[in-house]
Amino acid sequence: xxxxxxxxxxxxxxxxxxxxxxxxxxxxxxxxxxxxxxxxxxxxxxxxxxxxxxxxxxxxxxxxxxxxxxxxxxxxxxxxxxxxxxxxxxxxxxxxxxxxxxxxxxxxxxxxxxxxxxxxxxxxxxxxxxxxxxxxxxxxxxxxxxxxxxxxxxxxxxxxxxxxxxxxxxxxxxxxxxxxxxxxxxxxxxxxxxxxxxxxxxxxxxxxxxxxxxxxxxxxxxxxxxxxxxxxxxxxxxxxxxxxxxxxxxxxxxxxxxxxxxxxxxxxxxxxxxxxxxxxxxxxxxxxxxxxxxxxxxxxxxxxxxxxxxxxxxxxxxxxxxxxxxxxxxxxxxxxxxxxxxxxxxxxxxxxxxxxxxxxxxxxxxxxxxxxxxxxxxxxxxxxxxxxxxxxxxxxxxxxxxxxxxxxxxxxxxxxxxxxxxxxxxxxxxxxxxxxxxxxxxxxxxxxxxxxxxxxxxxxxxxxxxxxxxxxxxxx
Numbered sequence: 019x020x021x022x023x024x025x026x027x028x029x030x031x032x033x034x035x036x037x038x039x040x041x042x043x044x045x046x047x048x049x050x051x052x053x054x055x056x057x058x059x060x061x062x063x064x065x066x067x068x069x070x071x072x073x074x075x076x077x078x079x080x081x082x083x084x085x086x087x088x089x090x091x092x093x094x095x096x097x098x099x100x101x102x103x104x105x106x107x108x109x110x111x112x113x114x115x116x117x118x119x120x121x122x123x124x125x126x127x128x129x130x131x132x133x134x135x136x137x138x139x140x141x142x143x144x145x146x147x148x149x150x151x152x153x154x155x156x157x158x159x160x161x162x163x164x165x166x167x168x169x170x171x172x173x174x175x176x177x178x179x180x181x182x183x184x185x186x187x188x189x190x191x192x193x194x195x196x197x198x199x200x201x202x203x204x205x206x207x208x209x210x211x212x213x214x215x216x217x218x219x220x221x222x223x224x225x226x227x228x229x230x231x232x233x234x235x236x237x238x239x240x241x242x243x244x245x246x247x248x249x250x251x252x253x254x255x256x257x258x259x260x261x262x263x264x265x266x267x268x269x270x271x272x273x274x275x276x277x278x279x280x281x282x283x284x285x286x287x288x289x290x291x292x293x294x295x296x297x298x299x300x301x302x303x304x305x306x307x308x309x310x311x312x313x314x315x316x317x318x319x320x321x322x323x324x325x326x327x328x329x330x331x332x333x334x335x336x337x338x339x340x341x342x343x344x345x346x347x348x349x350x351x352x353x354x355x356x357x358x359x360x361x362x363x364x365x366x367x368x369x370x371x372x373x374x375x376x377x378x379x380x381x382x383x384x385x386x387x388x389x390x391x392x393x394x395x396x397x398x399x400x401x402x403x404x405x406x407x408x409x410x411x412x413x414x415x416x417x418x419x420x421x422x423x424x425x426x427x428x429x430x431x432x433x434x435x436x437x438x439x440x441x442x443x444x445x446x447x448x449x450x451x452x453x454x455x456x457x458x459x460x461x462x463x464x465x466x467x468x469x470x471x472x473x474x475x476x477x478x479x480x481x482x483x484x485x486x487x488x489x490x491x492x493x494x
Contacts, residue, residue: 024216031182031220040178045228047174051167052236055126058164062137066118069138069149070454073116080107081446088442097350102440105354108431109142115427115449116140116149119416120457122407124244126236128399129164130408141424143431144361167232168402171252172395173288176259179221180280183263185273186217218260222253244405247468251401254471258394259284261478268485291393299386305378314371322364333359351438358432383410390467394474401467419456427452 031037080101086092087102094100098112107113118138125132140149229252233245240246266279306314333356334342343352390396403409430449434441 024219028220037182040181041224041228044170044174044178045232047170048167048228048232049235051165051170052126052232054164055129055166056236058129058166059121059126062121066137066455069116070118073454074450077446077450081443081450084441084446085443100440102442104431104435104439104441105143105350107441108428108435109140110144110354110357114140114142115423115452116454117420117423118455119420120455122412124238124242125406125408126238127166127244127248127406128168128402128408129166130168130403130406131410131413132408133164135413139420141420141427143358143428145365146420146424167248168399168406171255171402172398175225175252175255176284176288178224179256179259180263180277180284182221183217183260183267184277184280185267186214186264187267188271188273188276214264218257221256221260225249225252225256247405248402251398251405251468251471254468254475255394255398258471258475258478261475261482265478265482265485268482287393288395292396295386295389295392295396298389299382303378303382303385305382306375311371311375315368318367318371322367325363326360329360329363330356354435358435387466390470391473394471397467397470397474399467401465401471404464404467416456423453423456 083092084101087094087100097103098106100106105113109115116138117140119135121132121137136148138149139146226249229249230240230245233248234240238245262283263276263280266276266283271279330342334340340355387400390400400409404412407413427449430452434445
C-alpha cells in the first residue's frame with residue numbers, strides 16, 4: 019500500500035506545473051548559492067595571493083638594497099628608509115609581516131561570520147593589526163547577508179515544502195478523493211500514516227536530488243561527512259515544515275486558509291522569532307557601546323601615560339648599561355627602546371579592557387544561542403556555519419596561531435635590536451621563511467544545531483498528533 023501511495027503522490031507531483039516551477043527555482047537557487055560561495059572563496063584567495071606576492075616582491079627588493087648598503091654601494095636618506103634597520107623592517111609604523119588566514123575548504127556552505135573576519139593581519143613588533151580587508155560593498159548586500167547554501171535552505175526550502183504540503187488533506191477533501199481513499203480495505207489511521215510517509219519520502223528524495231548534485235558540482239566530495247551532514251540538516255528542516263503544514267491541515271480549514279497559515283508560520287519562524295531572539299539577548303546581556311569602549315581606552319591611555327616615568331626609572335635601574343637621557347638628547351633607538359619596554363605594561367592594561375568587553379559579548383552570544391530552541395531557522399544556521407567552519411567559535415580558533423606567529427616574529431627582531439645589529443642578506447633569507455599563511459585547526463562540529471532541530475521536529479510532530487486527535491478528522 020505504501021508503494022501505491024508513493025506512486026500516487028509522484029504522479030500528482032508530475033502533473034503539477036507549479037511544483038515543477040518551484041523545483042526548478044530551488045535547484046537554480048542551490049546552484050547559485052554554492053557558486054556564489056565558490057566565487058567568494060576564490061575572490062578571497064586571489065586577493066590574499068596578490069597581497070602575499072606583493073609582500074614577497076617588496077622583500078626581495080629590500081634585500082637587494084640591503085646588500086648594496088652593506089657593500090657601501092648605496093646610501094639612504096634617513097634611518098626610517100633603511101632596509102637594514104631592524105625597527106623599520108620588523109614593523110612599528112611600517113614594515114612587519116602580512117599573514118593570511120586560510121579559509122576552510124567547506125566555507126562555501128555558509129558565509130557565517132567570515133564576512134566580518136579579516137582575511138589577513140600585519141604582524142609587527144608591537145602586536146597585530148587587521149590588514150587588507152574587503153572591498154566596499156553595497157550596504158543593502160551587507161544588511162541582507164550573503165546568498166549562500168544556508169540562505170537557500172533556511173528561507174527557500176520551506177517555501178517548496180509548504181507549496182507541496184499546504185493542501186495535504188484539504189485539497190483531497192475538496193476534490194472528493196479523500197473519501198475514496200478511506201473506502202479502501204485498510205484502517206484510516208494506517209492509510210493516513212502511509213499517505214503522509216509517502217509524501218514526505220517524496221519531499222526528502224527531491225531535497226536529496228537537488229542538494230547532493232549541487233554539492234558534488236561545487237567540489238565537495240559526496241563521501242565526506244560535510245556533504246551528508248548538510249543533507250541531513252536539509253531533510254530534517256523539510257520534516258519540520260512538513261509537520262507544520264500537516265498540523266495546519268488537520269485543523270480542517272480550506273486550502274486557502276492553510277496556505278495563509280503556513281506562510282504566517284514561515285514568517286514567524288524565519289524572520290520574527292530570530293529578530294526577537296536578538297532583541298532579547300541584547301536586553302538580557304547588554305554590551306557597552308563602541309563610544310563607551312573608546313572612552314575607557316582614552317582614560318586608560320591617560321592612566322598609562324601617568325605611569326610611564328615611574329616604569330622607565332625602574333627599567334634604567336635594572337639595565338645600568340643604558341643611560342636615561344633628556345628628551346632632546348634621545349635618538350630613535352632610545353625612544354624605541356623605551357617604547358618596547360613600556361609596551362608590555364600598555365598591552366596588559368588595554369587587553370584587560372578589551373577582554374572585559376569581549377566577555378560581555380560572549381555572554382550575549384551564548385544567551386542568544388540558547389534561544390535557538392524557539393526557531394528552526396536559527397538551528398539550521400547554527401549547524402550550517404558549524405559545518406562550514408565559519409561560526410564565531412571556529413573563526414576564533416585562528417587567533418592563538420596568529421598571536422604565536424606575532425610573538426615569534428617580534429622576538430626574532432627584538433633580539434637583533436637589543437644586540438644593536440643591522441639586518442644582512444642572510445637575515446633576510448632567514449626571516450623571509452616565516453610563515454605568511456595560518457591554517458586554523460579544524461574545530462570539532464558540535465551538532466548542537468542538529469539536536470535543536472531534532473527537538474523542534476519532535477515538538478512539531480506532537481502538535482500534529484494532538485491536532486489530529488482533537489479534530490478527529492483522520493483517526494476516528
